[in-house]
Amino acid sequence: MKLNIASLAVAATAALHLKNPAGELLFADDERTLPVRILVHGPGSKAYGVVEISSVGARAEAHAGQ
Incomplete structure (x- = not known):
């Protein structure tokens, strides 16, 4: 059986439906x-x-100022 790499791919984005502290959907x-x-x-x-x-650039700028 050949490995189908496409079957291992994940979605680029996902939506998470939030819950309140009691575990009920918000x-x-x-x-x-x-x-x-x-x-x-x-x-x-x-x-x-x-x-x-942008995060890498911000870290580089912060280190350059030290």
Whole structure:
């Protein structure tokens, strides 16, 4: 059986539906139709790359000032 690398790929982004301290899903409205979610960008996403590059640049600038 050959390894299918595509089957191991992860999504570039994922949405996490937040829960309150009691473990209940959070919603932004009384009708419970608008979930409170966080969009997480994985290392393969374009947004992650932008943040990573700016973070590395900020660390380099901080070390240069020492």
